[in-house]
Amino acid sequence: MGELGSVAVVGVGRMGANIARRLRDVGYRVTAAFDSRRAVAESLAEELGASSPGRLAEVTAAADTILTVVSDDAAMHAVFAESGDSLLEGSRGKLFVNCATISPRVHVEVERLAESRGASSLEACMASSIPQAREGTLYLMAGGRREAFDRARPMLERMSSAVRYIGPAGTAAQVKALVNMVMNSNTAALAEGLGLGAALGLDLTTLREIFAQTGANSRVLETDGADMQAREHEVYFSAAHATKDSGIALELANEQRLDVPVAAAAKAQYDRMVALGLGELDKSGVAELTFPGRQGAR
Amino acid sequence: MGELGSVAVVGVGRMGANIARRLRDVGYRVTAAFDSRRAVAESLAEELGASSPGRLAEVTAAADTILTVVSDDAAMHAVFAESGDSLLEGSRGKLFVNCATISPRVHVEVERLAESRGASSLEACMASSIPQAREGTLYLMAGGRREAFDRARPMLERMSSAVRYIGPAGTAAQVKALVNMVMNSNTAALAEGLGLGAALGLDLTTLREIFAQTGANSRVLETDGADMQAREHEVYFSAAHATKDSGIALELANEQRLDVPVAAAAKAQYDRMVALGLGELDKSGVAELTFPGRQGAR
Numbered sequence: 001m002g003e004l005g006s007v008a009v010v011g012v013g014r015m016g017a018n019i020a021r022r023l024r025d026v027g028y029r030v031t032a033a034f035d036s037r038r039a040v041a042e043s044l045a046e047e048l049g050a051s052s053p054g055r056l057a058e059v060t061a062a063a064d065t066i067l068t069v070v071s072d073d074a075a076m077h078a079v080f081a082e083s084g085d086s087l088l089e090g091s092r093g094k095l096f097v098n099c100a101t102i103s104p105r106v107h108v109e110v111e112r113l114a115e116s117r118g119a120s121s122l123e124a125c126m127a128s129s130i131p132q133a134r135e136g137t138l139y140l141m142a143g144g145r146r147e148a149f150d151r152a153r154p155m156l157e158r159m160s161s162a163v164r165y166i167g168p169a170g171t172a173a174q175v176k177a178l179v180n181m182v183m184n185s186n187t188a189a190l191a192e193g194l195g196l197g198a199a200l201g202l203d204l205t206t207l208r209e210i211f212a213q214t215g216a217n218s219r220v221l222e223t224d225g226a227d228m229q230a231r232e233h234e235v236y237f238s239a240a241h242a243t244k245d246s247g248i249a250l251e252l253a254n255e256q257r258l259d260v261p262v263a264a265a266a267k268a269q270y271d272r273m274v275a276l277g278l279g280e281l282d283k284s285g286v287a288e289l290t291f292p293g294r295q296g297a298r
Numbered sequence: 299m300g301e302l303g304s305v306a307v308v309g310v311g312r313m314g315a316n317i318a319r320r321l322r323d324v325g326y327r328v329t330a331a332f333d334s335r336r337a338v339a340e341s342l343a344e345e346l347g348a349s350s351p352g353r354l355a356e357v358t359a360a361a362d363t364i365l366t367v368v369s370d371d372a373a374m375h376a377v378f379a380e381s382g383d384s385l386l387e388g389s390r391g392k393l394f395v396n397c398a399t400i401s402p403r404v405h406v407e408v409e410r411l412a413e414s415r416g417a418s419s420l421e422a423c424m425a426s427s428i429p430q431a432r433e434g435t436l437y438l439m440a441g442g443r444r445e446a447f448d449r450a451r452p453m454l455e456r457m458s459s460a461v462r463y464i465g466p467a468g469t470a471a472q473v474k475a476l477v478n479m480v481m482n483s484n485t486a487a488l489a490e491g492l493g494l495g496a497a498l499g500l501d502l503t504t505l506r507e508i509f510a511q512t513g514a515n516s517r518v519l520e521t522d523g524a525d526m527q528a529r530e531h532e533v534y535f536s537a538a539h540a541t542k543d544s545g546i547a548l549e550l551a552n553e554q555r556l557d558v559p560v561a562a563a564a565k566a567q568y569d570r571m572v573a574l575g576l577g578e579l580d581k582s583g584v585a586e587l588t589f590p591g592r593q594g595a596r
Contacts, residue, residue: 214481
């Protein structure tokens with residue numbers, strides 16, 4: 001074990017922890033785990049026989065590759081701080097692989113900062129969820145320099161069932177934002193179709209079958225349709241994440257001065273879920289807003 | 299030829315004409331064609347060796363089964379008028395098969411009117427488009443009495459690759475409205491994703507491939523994605539129809555006091571296409587509103 005090299009993980013949510021477990025399973029040495037919630041990092045570190053340093057600089061020192069899976073732009077800026085404790089400290093020769101879903105421009109900034117210290121940086125955006133992280137079957141989209149991609153590739157391939165190099169820093173994050181924007185719109189649209197079907201007293205299993213055989217078919221019908229009907233909203237991809245990701249896409253649209261009213265309407269639904277305290281439900285929980293008698297219906 | 303019985307067609311749009319051609323091909327006698335645009339009816343009648351009566355009552359007299367494929371609720375009310383010239387005149391024992399996409403309640407009214415004259419009525423809602431009508435591979439959803447369905451079934455099976463009995467009058471039209479509502483939302487959402495991708499300078503063929511492999515996948519990605527990229531908006535299902543069908547669904551939602559904001563945003567896009575004079579483009583033409591530099595972009 002461990003012959004493939006050493007990895008540190010920064011950001012120990014469900015995704016980060018599962019990626020770390022997967023990399024351990026396939027032969028990487030996971031040497032350090034870091035999270036702003038110290039206890040979470042310690043727990044994973046104990047599980048994997050890693051350290052849980054108190055300082056980011058120690059995380060960088062502990063591994064060849066530092067994988068970041070933080071929650072948002074602010075967290076990304078915090079771990080790559082230009083002064084004070086930072087992953088950038090002593091990072092010459094290190095490779096940062098950044099898996100968080102954040103704004104494309106932050107990936108560009110991080111690449112610039114890393115390179116200014118003699119380190120490499122690659123964005124590896126994930127278009128899949130928690131079980132895929134554990135099983136090493138993520139769909140990964142990489143953005144950054146070719147050399148950084150080639151260096152990270154052996155690890156990315158062990159994390160995923162498909163790796164796709166998109167282009168320079170920021171482009172993979174753009175594609176990821178667009179994937180999630182369309183996915184979130186389709187999910188909210190499906191919840192409306194099934195919710196209205198329920199209101200009309202139609203048989204929803206039949207309705208889903210018909211959707212699947214017609215122009216209403218979609219990937220989210222397969223993944224979320226039955227869950228909407230059954231009110232099973234165990235989280236794979238939370239409504240809070242949906243709001244964040246659609247927000248990134250809407251900001252891109254705004255920068256491009258492009259109207260995307262359907263995506264905006266879908267984001268407003270996820271915002272409403274968060275406002276109602278439903279943000280930690282799976283994105284399929286948007287059906288709580290569109291099925292008569294459910295908690296967010298109106 | 300003709301041993302299967304006689305059929306008259308009311309409403310000679312592309313769908314009605316193609317259904318009539320298909321039924322002629324498989325052995326029905328098409329005896330009459332009617333349209334408010336007289337020349338269109340005469341042209342199809344000539345092609346199929348049918349008559350083109352000036353009065354609706356003559357249409358009913360000409361066939362055992364009268365297939366209606368009219369454009370909207372008002373046209374449906376007009377051909378099933380309670381007084382004056384009407385398909386209802388002399389309709390005892392006849393079977394009406396109503397294929398138009400109209401409001402569910404109008405199907406219920408037509409069934410009541412037909413039965414009051416001793417005729418039968420069935421709604422046969424189509425979830426497919428012009429080529430499928432010609433080839434007899436429609437996806438059909440039937441609503442009405444079981445006896446009417448059993449009587450119409452041999453003909454419906456020759457028009458379609460799948461026939462599904464949904465329930466009493468109005469229910470098939472409800473399902474159809476929901477299918478199209480979700481389809482229209484997904485289409486408008488896809489146009490936003492691809493349009494924003496274009497604005498960002500991403501390779502759209504790659505983007506479509508990634509959509510297809512992720513949670514952004516949908517039937518409309520398969521049918522409309524390449525057309526949006528290539529600006530090929532030859533009509534299969536027009537934006538004007540999309541607006542009408544989404545309008546029927548939104549009215550159902552309104553009656554049920556259910557919010558469907560994503561569907562409403564999608565309908566507003568199709569309304570805008572119509573307002574811009576783009577209503578006769580295919581629904582994929584909604585990309586004209588979301589790709590930078592195209593005619594409806596803003």
